[in-house]
Amino acid sequence: MAPPESTFVDTSEGISTLLSSIPIPDQTSTPSIFIDLEGVDLCRTGSISILQLFISTIPHIYIIDIHTLGNIAFTTPSSTNASVTLKSILEDPTIPVVFYDIRSDNDALYHHFSIQISNVIDLQLYELATRDGFISSRRFLHGLSKAILANAGLxxxxxxxxxxxxxRGLQLFAPEKGGSYEVFNRRPLPDELLEYCVQDVQYLPVLLRNFKQRLGRMDRRWMERIRAETEARIALCRRDSFPKGRQNALAPRAFQNFFR
Structure with missing residues (x-):
């Protein structure tokens, strides 16, 4: 699968233009907005450097420079509709936005930019619910790369x-490989990181399609559990502190109990 075309956006004019290209879906539409974030200690105690926005119906990936634009990225209106901003899209309960593990992204957006995401599809929970294998294989959550390799048909x-x-991306930002997350704030952004950012969202529509097909053949209670856990993940941003560490790799208790 060749990566979609991408654009690096670091001006308010660029934000206005990209917003005008987003088709606002109705409640029966297939989700078309896929998002990921990169940053330094990505949560309330760190910062957001990049927001990757994949509009699958175009298709086009926008690499938005949050480090440079700050709040302007979220409050600048569309060039065709002054009521539409990136913030309004993220907070609109009728517009689904797709992430893979919403937790740290949501915590950062809420605490740094007062964004209260409303309608989330968290593909990490879809992956866990549809994963094949014995109960013991579902005790832990999978990261994005593992999910893509197992489910995107590459x-x-x-x-x-x-x-x-x-x-190539890890060598630049992963501390255990001698890198630093501060590299996401370097401008111009290194080509290796641009490729990494594009790759992190380009496969999300494929994952969504495949997971939804599997869920359609499963017990309906799975969707209820996914919705409940998604809401619990979103609510983490309102706790006194954001949970970190190995506990975040554990499957939700409700999922583990249901497997039994």
């Missing part, structure tokens, strides 16, 4: 390229 060549892009 060819051998695509899997090799994906790993190559991932490793």
């Amino acid at each position: 060819s051998a060549a695509e899997a090799v390229r994906m790993d190559h892009v991932k490793q």
